[in-house]
Amino acid sequence: MTTTDNSGDVRLSGISKTYDNGFTAVRPLDLTVPQGSFFALLGASGCGKTTTLRMIAGLEEPTTGAVHLGDQEVTNLPPYKRPVNTVFQSYALFPHLDIFENVAFGLRRRGIKSVKKQVEDMLELVQLGEQARKKPHQLSGGQQQRVAVARALINHPKVLLLDEPLGALDLKLRRQMQLELKRIQTEVGITFIHVTHDQEEAMTMADTVAVMNAGTVEQLGSPADLYENPQTTFVANFLGTSNLIEAEVDTKSGDDIVLRAGGGKLVLPEARCSAPTTAGGKVLVGVRPEKISLTHADDAGEIAEGRNRITGRIADSSFIGVSTQYVIDSPVCPEFEVYAQNIDRDARLVPGAEVVLHWNPAHTFGLDAAQDIDAGVAEVEEDAA
Amino acid sequence: MAAVTEAPPPLAPTAPEKKPPRKRGRMVPYWLLLPGILWLIVFFALPMIYQASTSVQTGSLEQGYKVTWHFATYWDALSEYWPQFLRSVLYAGAATVLCLLLGYPLAYLIAFRAGRWRNLIMILVIAPFFTSFLIRTLAWKTILADNGPVVHTLNSLHILDLTSWIGWTAGDRVLATPLAVVCGLTYNFLPFMILPLYTSLERIDGRLHEAAGDLYAKPFTTFRKVTFPLSMPGVVSGTLLTFIPAAGDYVNADLLGSTDTRMVGNVIQTQFLRILDYPTAAALSFILMAAILIMVTFYIRRSGTEDLV
Amino acid sequence: MAFVKWLKRNLVVIAGLLTLGYLLLPNVIVTVFSFNKPKGRFNYEWQQFSLDAWKQPCGVAGMCGSLSLSLQIAIWATIGATVLGTMIAFALVRYRFRARGAVNSLIFLPMAMPEVVMAASLLTLFLNMGAQLGFYTILIAHIMFCLSFVVTAVKARVMSMDPRLEQAAQDLYAGPAQTFLRVTLPIAAPGIAAGALLAFALSFDDFIITNFNAGSTVTFPMFVWGSAQRGTPVQINVIGTTMFLVAVLLVLTSMVIGNRRNKQKA
Numbered sequence: 001m002t003t004t005d006n007s008g009d010v011r012l013s014g015i016s017k018t019y020d021n022g023f024t025a026v027r028p029l030d031l032t033v034p035q036g037s038f039f040a041l042l043g044a045s046g047c048g049k050t051t052t053l054r055m056i057a058g059l060e061e062p063t064t065g066a067v068h069l070g071d072q073e074v075t076n077l078p079p080y081k082r083p084v085n086t087v088f089q090s091y092a093l094f095p096h097l098d099i100f101e102n103v104a105f106g107l108r109r110r111g112i113k114s115v116k117k118q119v120e121d122m123l124e125l126v127q128l129g130e131q132a133r134k135k136p137h138q139l140s141g142g143q144q145q146r147v148a149v150a151r152a153l154i155n156h157p158k159v160l161l162l163d164e165p166l167g168a169l170d171l172k173l174r175r176q177m178q179l180e181l182k183r184i185q186t187e188v189g190i191t192f193i194h195v196t197h198d199q200e201e202a203m204t205m206a207d208t209v210a211v212m213n214a215g216t217v218e219q220l221g222s223p224a225d226l227y228e229n230p231q232t233t234f235v236a237n238f239l240g241t242s243n244l245i246e247a248e249v250d251t252k253s254g255d256d257i258v259l260r261a262g263g264g265k266l267v268l269p270e271a272r273c274s275a276p277t278t279a280g281g282k283v284l285v286g287v288r289p290e291k292i293s294l295t296h297a298d299d300a301g302e303i304a305e306g307r308n309r310i311t312g313r314i315a316d317s318s319f320i321g322v323s324t325q326y327v328i329d330s331p332v333c334p335e336f337e338v339y340a341q342n343i344d345r346d347a348r349l350v351p352g353a354e355v356v357l358h359w360n361p362a363h364t365f366g367l368d369a370a371q372d373i374d375a376g377v378a379e380v381e382e383d384a385a
Numbered sequence: 386m387a388a389v390t391e392a393p394p395p396l397a398p399t400a401p402e403k404k405p406p407r408k409r410g411r412m413v414p415y416w417l418l419l420p421g422i423l424w425l426i427v428f429f430a431l432p433m434i435y436q437a438s439t440s441v442q443t444g445s446l447e448q449g450y451k452v453t454w455h456f457a458t459y460w461d462a463l464s465e466y467w468p469q470f471l472r473s474v475l476y477a478g479a480a481t482v483l484c485l486l487l488g489y490p491l492a493y494l495i496a497f498r499a500g501r502w503r504n505l506i507m508i509l510v511i512a513p514f515f516t517s518f519l520i521r522t523l524a525w526k527t528i529l530a531d532n533g534p535v536v537h538t539l540n541s542l543h544i545l546d547l548t549s550w551i552g553w554t555a556g557d558r559v560l561a562t563p564l565a566v567v568c569g570l571t572y573n574f575l576p577f578m579i580l581p582l583y584t585s586l587e588r589i590d591g592r593l594h595e596a597a598g599d600l601y602a603k604p605f606t607t608f609r610k611v612t613f614p615l616s617m618p619g620v621v622s623g624t625l626l627t628f629i630p631a632a633g634d635y636v637n638a639d640l641l642g643s644t645d646t647r648m649v650g651n652v653i654q655t656q657f658l659r660i661l662d663y664p665t666a667a668a669l670s671f672i673l674m675a676a677i678l679i680m681v682t683f684y685i686r687r688s689g690t691e692d693l694v
Numbered sequence: 695m696a697f698v699k700w701l702k703r704n705l706v707v708i709a710g711l712l713t714l715g716y717l718l719l720p721n722v723i724v725t726v727f728s729f730n731k732p733k734g735r736f737n738y739e740w741q742q743f744s745l746d747a748w749k750q751p752c753g754v755a756g757m758c759g760s761l762s763l764s765l766q767i768a769i770w771a772t773i774g775a776t777v778l779g780t781m782i783a784f785a786l787v788r789y790r791f792r793a794r795g796a797v798n799s800l801i802f803l804p805m806a807m808p809e810v811v812m813a814a815s816l817l818t819l820f821l822n823m824g825a826q827l828g829f830y831t832i833l834i835a836h837i838m839f840c841l842s843f844v845v846t847a848v849k850a851r852v853m854s855m856d857p858r859l860e861q862a863a864q865d866l867y868a869g870p871a872q873t874f875l876r877v878t879l880p881i882a883a884p885g886i887a888a889g890a891l892l893a894f895a896l897s898f899d900d901f902i903i904t905n906f907n908a909g910s911t912v913t914f915p916m917f918v919w920g921s922a923q924r925g926t927p928v929q930i931n932v933i934g935t936t937m938f939l940v941a942v943l944l945v946l947t948s949m950v951i952g953n954r955r956n957k958q959k960a
Binding site for chain 3: 078086110
């Protein structure tokens with residue numbers, strides 16, 4: 001993989017899609033996916049991620065905008081003339097052809113006569129050499145998935161598009177295939193664009209994730225960046241869990257902003273706030289549940305100075321092995337979630353106990369309070385159901 | 386590495402104006418439809434119009450026919466041939482009910498109880514199709530022969546006395562009676578009942594039976610409350626596929642019946658092919674068509690399966 | 695008591711098998727009577743065993759000629775109806791166009807129309823046009839009434855087909871023609887075959903419409919009909935039996951081959 005080669009760049013400029021019935025699936029968006037990266041489009045169903053993918057594949061015509069592969073504009077090329085291949089949702093393997101012919105399909109259509117060696121090598125890469133003469137329905141879900149990948153990869157596309165490739169697999173197999181796909185991507189060095197609604201899948205596999213919502217990209221970045229520095233409530237809630245508190249800007253001191261929430265004060269580094277911070281303005285203060293420490297009210301004196309703190313009462317606790325998840329009832333936020341690692345368990349921390357929550361201000365992030373505080377929450381619950 | 390922004394209003398050269406949509410074969414469906422639909426218009430729809438016009442013509446074979454809007458033909462045809470119309474409806478109705486009663490258990494058997502025999506039974510249901518139905522109908526002449534075992538058994542069980550009493554048979558005979566005609570109609574159209582029934586029964590998830598059983602339904606209740614309602618599409622299309630051709634049939638009435646069992650199909654056939662009274666024949670077949678269309682529409686509305694077709 | 699219980703549990707099986715018997719009884723009679731040596735002109739009463747008819751299947755004037763005519767008509771009608779019907783089915787499933795409702799009704803009506811009505815009206819048309827009744831008028835009529843059945847059979851198959859398969863083919867460098875030939879057609883093939891088989895059976899066995907529009911041409915069903923008035927030769931039963939056996943054998947072999955192929959691959 002050379003760094004100067006940009007023929008595998010995917011560049012979307014002002015691309016949008018409005019269907020005949022007036023539904024706008026994708027609002028004008030610009031996006032560049034560099035050569036060789038593993039890129040994920042993450043979002044709930046109906047957010048426009050699959051439509052975006054299909055516009056890159058040529059299966060959907062953009063209403064506005066252009067698609068470039070490297071320096072070549074492909075907006076008006078039909079799918080069979082684009083150097084792009086797709087791994088379809090539920091695979092779309094040809095039921096009337098055996099595995100070998102499924103994999104050889106693309107080569108044969110391009111008039112390549114001697115396909116045997118290539119197909120066999122490719123089947124070897126996905127560990128299906130033995131199954132060449134079986135029909136798709138005779139394979140397990142995981143094997144079918146690998147055939148779909150092999151069938152696309154054998155054509156050495158500039159870009160491989162994956163539409164929910166692991167959606168039909170059970171959890172264990174999904175984990176295994178995530179690693180497998182990552183291995184294959186590293187091996188062949190092709191740009192992968194991966195559409196998924198599974199945040200864990202996106203975070204494990206991709207080096208860049210674009211979170212989509214209602215036809216727009218909410219935020220784009222590395223998995224860690226998205227998780228630690230969400231810019232919108234949607235991202236904060238959709239990726240993992242966030243505790244969001246409504247607060248009012250009080251004063252600024254140095255690089256920090258001091259906020260008032262309930263009766264107490266919270267400190268937020270200005271660099272981690274994506275909202276305007278005029279004194280008296282509202283801001284949503286967020287903190288991830290695992291960043292918070294829990295101390296019984298009797299030991300409140302032992303908490304170090306300079307930490308953000310909130311008082312409350314334990315409403316509920318559930319022990320899940322690695323950690324214990326608490327729901328805290330506090331004046332500033334009715335359902336504050338705290339995940340505490342089970343290192344030393346304090347026997348006093350049971351429902352009803354008065355506690356102090358405290359965390360390092362550096363882990364606080366600030367969001368624009370004009371947004372829906374619950375955006376992205378429903379989607380997560382829907383997926384879990 | 387990657388960058389994203391909301392696209393500004395399309396000023397950037399990379400975001401061109403909306404192009405006219407690619408016209409990838411907008412005319413294709415019309416070309417695909419054209420030959421077949423033309424065929425149906427010319428050889429199905431147009432003949433219907435010709436027939437409608439023939440039915441209001443007067444004249445004779447020698448001098449030719451003219452459209453005179455002579456609607457009296459309809460009235461004359463109805464008043465002369467109402468018994469045949471009535472018979473058609475009665476015989477076809479009886480055959481349809483019999484087909485449902487006989488066909489449902491077999492369809493159920495194939496769908497749920499046949500196991501590895503399923504394919505074989507299916508073949509046995511369909512295979513008779515490949516022997517000309519006229520040959521098979523003629524076989525009923527042998528089966529129902531006056532001195533054959535069937536008539537003998539029915540006679541000794543005094544069943545024939547009963548059917549004679551309600552007018553379905555005459556004396557010790559079955560052949561040349563309404564019973565023979567209904568029997569032949571039932572036989573001929575039974576597969577048209579079984580196949581749609583089977584199709585809709587087969588779609589029923591077997592676990593529904595278990596669920597019904599789990600929820601305190603006895604087997605017959607399960608059938609009444611779960612299986613039968615779910616098989617309604619099959620029942621509706623099966624009864625239609627049986628009733629419509631049976632009502633227009635004249636082969637069974639001719640081969641197995643007598644002059645007293647003539648149905649409207651027999652009259653149309655004779656008027657058209659022997660007596661050559663085209664207006665009457667046209668009027669009769671128009672009335673038959675209208676009657677069936679009305680009944681079918683009403684029936685489909687009532688059974689609430691309009692998405693059937 | 696145990697017997698009553700068994701009977702209760704298997705009532706539906708017994709009733710179903712009785713119906714199956716009712717369906718097959720005439721075929722048994724047809725087969726048995728193909729070995730009969732009737733006294734008079736009619737073959738309705740059992741007299742004595744004989745192989746005469748099987749030795750001379752074409753020993754009746756006009757019968758084998760009518761049989762070959764029926765076969766020819768059935769083959770041409772099948773080809774015509776299958777091609778036209780498949781085209782319509784694809785248009786209905788894969789495209790959006792105006793007048794879809796009218797097209798659907800035009801497809802449905804011939805199936806909901808008593809044969810005798812279609813037969814009579816078609817004859818009216820042919821008489822008005824002054825057409826010569828015979829092979830071509832029969833063929834036209836057969837294609838007309840088989841068409842709807844082919845459309846229904848093919849439509850069902852194409853509708854259940856995953857549109858992503860065709861997209862996958864396009865994604866893998868198959869142009870529209872290649873996609874159709876390599877993916878769409880092979881996958882729709884079972885539906886097309888079912889439609890063609892149905893068309894063949896319907897055409898070969900049709901009597902009512904043919905009888906109206908044949909003029910003096912005699913197809914096999916018309917031959918049987920005529921003989922029912924004049925006298926039924928035993929050879930009719932020979933043909934009927936052969937047709938039944940050939941059909942069952944063909945289906946059974948195709949099933950055995952299919953099973954073996956699946957087993958080999960598994």
